[in-house]
Amino acid sequence: MFTGIIQAVGSIATLQPAGGDLRLRVHSGKLDLADVQLGDSIATNGVCLTVTELPGDGYWADVSRETLDFTTLGGLQPGSRVNLEKALTPASRLGGHIVSGHIDGVGEVVSAVEDGRSWRYVMRAPDGLAKYIAHKGSICVDGTSLTVNAVHGAEFELNIIPQTRAETVFAEYRPGSPVNLEVDVIARYLERLVLGDAAAVPGQAGVSLATLAENGYLRG
Template identity: 65%
Template sequence: MFTGIIEAIGEVVELTPKNGDISLRVRTGKLDLSDVALGDSIATNGVCLTVVDLPGDGFRADVSRESLSLTTIGQWRAGQPVNLEKALTPTTRLGGHIVSAHVDGVGEVVSRVSDARSERFRLRAPAELARYIAHKGSVTIDGTSLTVNKVEGAEFELNIVPHTLAETIMGHYGPGTKINLEVDVLARYLERLLQGDKAAATDSDITLEFLTKNGFNR
C-alpha cells in the first residue's frame, strides 16, 4: 500500500523484452534505497512493482503482460522521468489517501492552463471508470494522490500547486499525455456493498441514476 505522496522522480534506464513481457530498470535519483530489499514494492508512475535486483543506482523489476495491458509502461522509453514512492510503513504519515498502486486504466490529459501560480489540468478517464470519480474525491494520477475539483461526464479537473509540479512528473504533462489512473478503492467497495445480494450476479443494477437517487452522486 502507498499514500500517493511522491518521494522522488526517477528515470527509466532500459526496458528489456523477456519471453512476452519485459524487465524494467529504473534509476531512482534521491530516493533512499537503504531500507529496500529484494521483494519490496515501489510504486512507479502509480504501478506497484516488485524489486528483483538492486544494481546500486536504482532497481530492476519484471513487468507482466497484465501490467503492460492496463498501464502506460508499454509506451515508456529510456530517459523518461517517473514518479517514485516506496511502500508505506505503520509509522508513515498518510498525507494522501490509501493507494494500492494497482492501476485501473489509462486516462489522457485533455488540456492544461495556468491559474496564477497553479496549473489547471483537465483529464479524461475511461468510460468504465468515470462513475468512481467524484467532486472533491481522491484520484491517483501516475501514483500522485490528488483532489478532484470538477467532474463533467468522463472528464475531470485538477488544480496543481507549484510544489506538486516541481516534485512530480506533472510538469511534463500536456494535451494528449497518457496517464496511469487509479480510482479511490473506497468507491469500488461502496459500489459492491450497494449491490447487496446481487453482488454475485453477472449483471449489475448499479447505475448513475441509482447512485444519484441514493445520495451518492451530486
C-alpha cells in the same frame, strides 16, 4: 500500499523484453533505497512493482502482460521520467489517501493552463471509470494523490500547486499525454457492497437504478 505522495522522480534505464512481458530497470534518482530489500514494492508512475534486483543506483522489476495491457509502462522509453514512492510503513504519515498501486485504467491529459502560481489540468478518464470520480474526492494520477476540483462527464479538473509540479512529472504533460489512473478504493468497494448478493451473479455490470431502489437509496 502507498499514500500518493511522490518521494522522488526517477527515470527508465532499460526496458528488456522477457518471454512476452518486460523487465524494467529504473534509476531511482534521489529516492533513498537504503531500507529497500528484494521483494519490496515501489510505485512507479503509480504502478506497484516488486523489486527483483538492487544494482545500487536503482532497481529492476518484472512487468507482467496484465500490467502492460492496463497501464502506460509499456509505452515508456529509456530516459522517460517516472514518479516514485516506496510502500508505506506503520510509521508513515498518510499525507495523501490510501493508494493500492493497482491501476484502474489509462486516462488522457486534455489541457493544462496556468492559474495564478498553480496550473489547472483537465483530464479525461475512460468512460467506465467516470462513475468513481467525484467532486472533491480523491484520485491518483501516475501515482500522485490529488483532489478533484470539478467533474464534467468523464472529464475532471485538477489544481496543481508549484511544489507538486516541481516534484513530479506533471510539468512534462501535454494535451494527449496518457496517464495511469487509480480511483478511490472506497468507491470501488462501495459499489460491490451495494450490489449485495447480486455481486455473485456472473455478468453483473454494476449498480443500476433498480439496485439502488431495492436497497432504499431512491425514494418514489
